[in-house]
Amino acid sequence: MSAERLILSEKYKAFLRHKAPAEFLEGTTAAGKTTVGLFKFMLRVAESPKKLHILAADDTGAAEKNIINKDLGILDDFGILVEYKGNGSGEYKMPHLLFHAPGGDKIIFVVGYGNKRKWKDALGGQYGCLYIDEINTADIDFVRESSMRCDYLMATLNPDDPSLDIYKEYVNCSRPLPEWEGSTPQEIKDELREEPKPGWVHWFFSFDDNAGLLEEKKQQIIQNTPKGTKIWKNKIQGLRGKATGLIFPNFSRKQHVVSEKWVKAQMATGKLKFRKFTCGLDTSYSSKSPDTIAMIFQGITEDRRLVTLAEKVYSNKDLDQPLAPSDTAVKFIEFLEKCRKDWGFAKDTFVDCADAATITELRKYKRLHGCMYNFVESYKKVEILDRIKLQLGWIQQDCYLVVDTCINHIAELEKYSWDEEKDIPEDRNDHTINSQQYGWIPYRNMIGFETEETKR
Numbered sequence: 537m538s539a540e541r542l543i544l545s546e547k548y549k550a551f552l553r554h555k556a557p558a559e560f561l562e563g564t565t566a567a568g569k570t571t572v573g574l575f576k577f578m579l580r581v582a583e584s585p586k587k588l589h590i591l592a593a594d595d596t597g598a599a600e601k602n603i604i605n606k607d608l609g610i611l612d613d614f615g616i617l618v619e620y621k622g623n624g625s626g627e628y629k630m631p632h633l634l635f636h637a638p639g640g641d642k643i644i645f646v647v648g649y650g651n652k653r654k655w656k657d658a659l660g661g662q663y664g665c666l667y668i669d670e671i672n673t674a675d676i677d678f679v680r681e682s683s684m685r686c687d688y689l690m691a692t693l694n695p696d697d698p699s700l701d702i703y704k705e706y707v708n709c710s711r712p713l714p715e716w717e718g719s720t721p722q723e724i725k726d727e728l729r730e731e732p733k734p735g736w737v738h739w740f741f742s743f744d745d746n747a748g749l750l751e752e753k754k755q756q757i758i759q760n761t762p763k764g765t766k767i768w769k770n771k772i773q774g775l776r777g778k779a780t781g782l783i784f785p786n787f788s789r790k791q792h793v794v795s796e797k798w799v800k801a802q803m804a805t806g807k808l809k810f811r812k813f814t815c816g817l818d819t820s821y822s823s824k825s826p827d828t829i830a831m832i833f834q835g836i837t838e839d840r841r842l843v844t845l846a847e848k849v850y851s852n853k854d855l856d857q858p859l860a861p862s863d864t865a866v867k868f869i870e871f872l873e874k875c876r877k878d879w880g881f882a883k884d885t886f887v888d889c890a891d892a893a894t895i896t897e898l899r900k901y902k903r904l905h906g907c908m909y910n911f912v913e914s915y916k917k918v919e920i921l922d923r924i925k926l927q928l929g930w931i932q933q934d935c936y937l938v939v940d941t942c943i944n945h946i947a948e949l950e951k952y953s954w955d956e957e958k959d960i961p962e963d964r965n966d967h968t969i970n971s972q973q974y975g976w977i978p979y980r981n982m983i984g985f986e987t988e989e990t991k992r
Contacts, residue, residue, distance in 0.1 A: 542608055543748040547716065548572050551739055552579070558689040558736045560671070560707045562724070564774035566749055566757055567741035569692045570669065571608045577667045577690050578614060581644060582637040586664030588645070590682060592655075593669040595648035596622070596631050603669060604633070604646070630658060649678040659685065671706070672696040679706065695769075695776040698727055699951055699965060703776075710736035719745075723775050723789060723950075726943050742774055781953040783924055783961055786931050793940050799843065810835040810843075812982060813882040815875065816914065816974030817868055818967050819861075819891045820852070828852075829864055830967035832945065833875040833882065834975050841935045842976055842983045845879050846871075847942040847968060865897035872909055881908070886974040889913035914974040920961065923973050930984045944968050 544552070551559075551572060561569040581589050593599035604610050604620055610633065611618055619634040633644040647658050649668070655678050666686035668674055672693040679702060683689050693707065708730040712720045720740040728738060743754050761768050769775045802808035818830045833846040848871045852858035859867070872882065887895050898911040930936040938946055944967075951965040976983060 541748070542571060542575060542613070544572075545745050545747040547719070547739075547741070547745045548747070550713070550716065552576050554713065554737065556735050556737045557687070558683075558706075558710065558733065559691075559739060560710050560737070561690070561692045561739045561741060562695065562707070562774070563739075563741035563745075564743055565694070565771040566743060566746060566754065567774070568746035568748065569739075569741050570602065571748075572741075573690055573692050574603060574610055574667070575613055577665060578610060578618075578635065580688050580690075581635060581642050581665045582639065584642070584664035584687065586662070586687065587640070588643050588661070588663050589665045590645050590647055590658075590663050590686070591633070591667045591669075592647045592649050592674070592678070592682065594650045594673060596646050599631075599646050599648070599669070647682075649674045652677070656681075661685070662687075664688065666690070668692075670694060672700060672702055674702065676701045676705070694771075695774055697951070698776045698947065703727065704730060707738065709733045710738040712738050712740065716740075721773070721775060726947065727776060729943075740774065777950050781956065782950070783952045783954060784928065784931060784949050786928060787936075787949045789946065791934065792931060792936055793938050793946060794843075796939050796941060799845070799939060808843075809838045810880055811838045812836040812979055813875075813880045814975040814979060815872060815882045815885040816971035816976075817864075817885065817887045817894070818971035818974065819864060819888050819894050820967070828944075828967040829859060829867075830944070830971040831868060831871045832942075832968055832972040832975055833871070833879065834972060835879060836976070836979055836982050840983055840985065841937060842930060844938040844942050844945055844972055846875050846939070847945050849944045849968065861891070861893040861897045864894050865901045868898065869901065869907060869909065883908065884910045884912055884978070886912050886914045886978070888970070888974065889916060912978075915977050918977050918980070923977070924961070926980060926984070927973075933984055935984045942968075945972065 548568070552575070561573050563569060591599060591603065593603060600622070606612070611620060617636045621634060622631050624630050624632065628643060631646040633646065635642040635644060645658060647655050649655055652675060659681055663686045665688045666682055668679065668691040670693060671679060671691035708728050709732055711728055711732050712725070717725070720738070724740055743749060758772060761772050769777050799808065813833070813835050815831065815833045820828065829850040829852070831848040832844060835843045835845050837843065848867070850859055872885065875882065887898065895911060895913060901907065902909070902911070927936065948965045948968050952969055953962050953965070954960070955962050
């Protein structure tokens, strides 16, 4: 056994005591997620009435190195109580751990989720406990197949691309315990908004939760990581986001996200005066994909800042009765009226020019009922790359602010990425970005410290 010892912080202790059907351990590097997670997993195996259990990593080699044989790993923690049968033994021909638990021997199969043929052969029947290492890299089919067969699921993960299926289907269905919600970053809590599964718990672990991490080691890790990079965000802050390829890497919640209270206070003191209000609408009516109908309301200040003030987003995939263009017209006008009362009047609004049906319905509504708003087809002659260039410049100049209630827009700014094979943006995570661009394109010369010469 190694000389290292598992030192329990208060959060570690709370984690070990808590009983849940599924737990997801996310956070910074060196937070001790794997160390404390494995210890609890083995305790849950010992308590389980079932004999068979599963431990999964990318492959068996990774499992041996990072889970079974590492300092404070399974063999280190449990000593003679555990035998590792790397080549199988007896009736079990695949790699497994033989755990001599107080209630009788347990078998923990070691499975590599990186080889679909092998893990499909391994799965069958029902299991007690399931541990998935770095679930963010796991084959989603493996997660689906294995998790439905277990009584208890534990998964560790490093912050990754928030658009991965694993977040939507599993991780974002969990919630932090109330007593530990305050230590979970707001950026993470904003992502945990899928329909919660009963009892599923999200644990955010940081450097500070690892009482066994020496301060000098912690500082070394921090100093060796370039500040402001995506790896800094993922590994040091424990926040999600693609490591490479982001279109707006200079967008920062700390720097560019403000509260509605702050905006109102600035307006009350005269430090923030709006010169123009505008609104954009991006539409899609698919009920088979996660496409959305996105409304973005913005204000342009006298000191040339663009402030995203409000949003309303609908996903037809999530609605029992998908929205039709006639429905969108009514909801858009309702949104405009609410924003007029909350912020101000946007006389001209800009609607996706590709959506003739919604434009027709909006103009029909105006003809039949009368309304103050003009519904203008979006102006797309400003190419997408030029829009991005403008927006990057405004963000860099701190001329681009977003109210913190616009959670969908903030999330897209942190996800919107370049296509890896083409020098164009990916066709996803862009609905609120498109709608807010429709709104500011006609007024782009009023924003930032460098005016754009191209005229509408």
